[in-house]
Amino acid sequence: YTFTATGNDNVNRFVIRLANGQEPTANSQFVYQSGDELIINAEGAIEIIDMMGRVVYSSEANVSRVNVSNFNNAAYVVRALNEGKVQKVVIY
Secondary structure (H helix, E strand, O other): OOOOOOOOOOOOOOOOOOOOOOOOOOOOOOEEEEOOEEEEOOOOOEEEEEOOOOEEEEEOOOOOEEEOOOOOOEEEEEEEOOOOEEEEEEEO
């Protein structure tokens, strides 16, 4: 595709909207993998849930790193319960 614009175009002309109506925020990603660890940028209780809905890791205390060397290579959901954040992460 080729897009051309002029100074008179509406600034929202080419805005991509998510199907559920939610727009990502600057802090929407709070979990990153670094080697055998997940780096978590969130406060409070954390849960890591596999795709079958089983909680495979849970911590009530603040954690910033979780060793995932014993986890299967798969997709997981990380929930920061106190902050209401949820993110999918693929462990490889």
